[in-house]
Amino acid sequence: MCVLQSVRLTDEFMELAKENTSNNLETCGILGASFRDGTYYVTTLIIPKQEGTAHSCQASNEEEIHAVLSEQSLYPAGWIHTHPSQTCFLSSIDLHTQFSYQVMLPEAVAIVAAPTDPTRSYGIFRLTDPGGMDVLRECSESGFHTHRETTDGGPIYETCTNVHFKPNLRFEIVDLRSGA
Structure with missing residues (x-):
């Protein structure tokens, strides 16, 4: 399966996260996608009410997110979040968040925007499936922690190769944060 998203999505998300990023707070969003002809099209970026720290972000009022997805008949195709002062990687908390998305939709992706990473900004x-999925399925820890190695010795997560960028793909931003 293929995931298509606008080339502008990450930049527009970073603009919405600018205040939090300047205060060293993570920001998160959810990717809503329609599905047709074997392809997921990311058509909606939902910015939920949330609480962020320098190293984590937690959506709140999740029923509002599900309402938007349901009203527009969208799939939760993944999520996007910032690492305002860290490099571009998935933390142990991020791995658990990604696991919940991939359980719902195996094609789901995690986008990390890391504006201070000297090697890549996102x-x-x-x-990995089954490796990383099995490790996370069996992990009951929370917070920051280490994970066991996969049984096949491969990585727990990998860079996506099935996401393609389209310059003219339209998408809507639904900002659920108060005062937005």
Whole structure:
């Protein structure tokens, strides 16, 4: 399966996250996608009410997110979040978040925007399957922690190769944060 998204999505998300990023707080969003002809089209970026720290971000009022997805008949195709002062990778908390998305939709992706990373400003990742999915399925820890190695010795997550960027793909931003 292929995921298509606008080339502007990450930049527009970073603009919405600018205030939090300047205060060293993570920001997150959810990618809503329609599905047709074997392809997921990211058509909606939902910015939920949330609480962020320098190293984590948690959506709140998740029923509002599900309402938007349901009203527009969208799939939760993944999520996007910032690492305002870290490099571009998936933390142990991020791995658990990504696991919940990939359980719902195996093609789901995690986009990490890391404006201070000298090697790359963003990355698109997914858990390896079965390796990373099995590790996370069996992990009951929370917070920052290490994970066991995969049984096949491969990585827990990988850079996505099935996400393609379209310059003219339209998308809507639904900002659920108060005062937005």
